Amino acid sequence: MRTTQTFSISFFTRKKKNQPESAILYARITINGKKLEISLKRTIAVDKWNQASSKMMGNSPEGFQINKKINEVRSQLFKIHDALQKEDKVITVDLVKSRFLGTDQEHTTLSQLIEYHDTNMGKVLKYGTMKNYTTTGAYLKDYLKTTYQNSDAYLKHIDYQFTLGFESYLRNLEGLHNNGLMKHMERFKKLMRLAEDLDWIEKNPTKRFKLRFDSVDMVYLSKQELEKLKAEELENPTLRLNRDIFIFACYTGLAYADVKALNKNHLQFGIDGKKWIYTRRSKTNTSVRIPLLEEAENILDRYKDHPKAEQNNTLLPVYSNQKTNHYLKQIAKKAKINKKLSFHTARHTFATTVTLANGVPIETVSKLLGHHKISTTQIYARVIDSKIAKDIDGLRGRL
Structure with a gap:
């Protein structure tokens, strides 16, 4: 239950020590007998002040401005008191003064x-x-x-x-x-x-700052490089396993985290009666449905009984991303592929060499990659155009 409070506002002056003919104007707030003063930082002539009416006497411009200020402060203090009541605050003279001066607000860091x-x-x-x-x-x-x-x-x-x-x-x-x-x-x-x-700031100071990204050459395997990698004889079983998982990604377009997370529940029969992968992209939670190409299906069959895959209940025994990328660099060196391979190279290879270069429409590629916007996929189309231009330049030379 809200307790009854007495709240009053008055105005008075206090003479300056060194200038007794001048005085500083103050507002006094009183709540339940407790008083607190607020300096309004206005200097007035002592002989022009009427304490009984709490206002300046006469019709001078200065008197008009002072009396206007008094009315504004009185109105503002009453509004503050009403607002604090609505907020169900315990109202004190200190709280009213703090709200008036704007020091009661907690500024976020x-x-x-x-x-x-x-x-x-x-x-x-x-x-x-x-x-x-x-x-x-x-x-x-x-x-x-x-x-x-x-x-x-x-x-x-x-x-x-x-x-x-x-x-x-x-x-x-x-x-x-x-x-x-x-x-x-x-x-x-x-x-x-x-x-x-969150309304913690009125104006965003970073809004005008423009992000300026440099274009980066996309690393992907050409058809010849992909075939070379698949045919490379690797005696080391760890390198052979990581090569195969990389090839699997080249034929599915899945990112590292999505390949690592694949389990038997993700393998389903699609609308054509053949095996598809139904999953969600780890990065964006976008649903993707990918028909399994023969190369990818063969790799799943090859490792379906692998102890590490069975232990983790996954389709493939995937190493950590760091180790996988380390092994891919060794594999590229052995296969004499002069490109800096990472697992993401497989996703780029799927978009360019495996799909777009073989006439798969960009709308379909966009769906297979799980892109929200087709504009994201169009970067791969530009890569293909540059490849065509390079090939045609070579043809012109031969002709």
């Missing part, structure tokens, strides 16, 4: 924003993505420490200059290239957009 993001998005985003956010957060804190000699900053103090400064700080880090730098800036922009959505 950058560290609090990062902590809020980690707590609430940790269950939504993938482990790898959250790991990247942790790195970006560490860079932001180090930037604060080295540039501003602070361990934290209020979000309201972060401006466009802070944003440009963070980019400059990242560019001075050894081993961080432009695209990696831009990914950190992208995550910083997303953090500040979250703060804006």
Whole structure:
């Protein structure tokens, strides 16, 4: 039950010590007999002040402005009192004064924003993505420490200059290239957009910052290189296994995490009565349905009884991503393929050499890859166009 409160507002002046003919104007708030004064920072002539009516006497412009200020402050203080009642606050003179001066609001810091993001998005985003956010957060804190000699900053103090400064700080880090730098800036922009959505800031200082990614040459295997890799005799069983799993990805387009997660439940019969893979992309949770090509099906049959696959209840005995990529470099060297292979090269190979180069429509390829937008798939089409142009240039020379 709300207790009855007495609330009153009055105005008075206090003479200046060195200028007795002048005085400072004050507002006094009283709640249940407790009083607190607020300086309105207005100087007035003592002989023009009427304490009985709490206003300036006369019709001078100065008197008009002072009396207007008094009315505005009185109205504002009553509104604050009403608002605090609606918020069901325990109203005190200190709280009313703090609200009037704007010092009662809790201003959120950058560290609090990062902590809020980690707590609430940790269950939504993938482990790898959250790991990247942790790195970006560490860079932001180090930037604060080295540039501003602070361990934290209020979000309201972060401006466009802070944003440009963070980019400059990242560019001075050894081993961080432009695209990696831009990914950190992208995550910083997303953090500040979250703060804006939460109404923690009125204006997003990173909105004007434009991300500038460099185009990267896409690594994929040509038809001849793919056949060469498949035919390479590998005595080492570990290399042979990793080569086969890589080939499987070349004929399914699945990313590393999705191949590793495959189990018997993902293998189903499709609309054509043949085996399909029904799964979801680990990165985007997008549903994908992939008809099994003969090369991929043969590899599944080859390893269906592998102890590691049976132990993990998976279709294939996949090594860690780091080890797999390490073995792929050895395999490429043995097969005399002068390309820096990684597991993701298989996905690029599926999109270019296996599908688009063989006339599969780009709309179908986009579905098989689990892309949300066909524009994401079109980068592979541009790669194919460049290959055609190169081949035709060679033909012109021979003709």
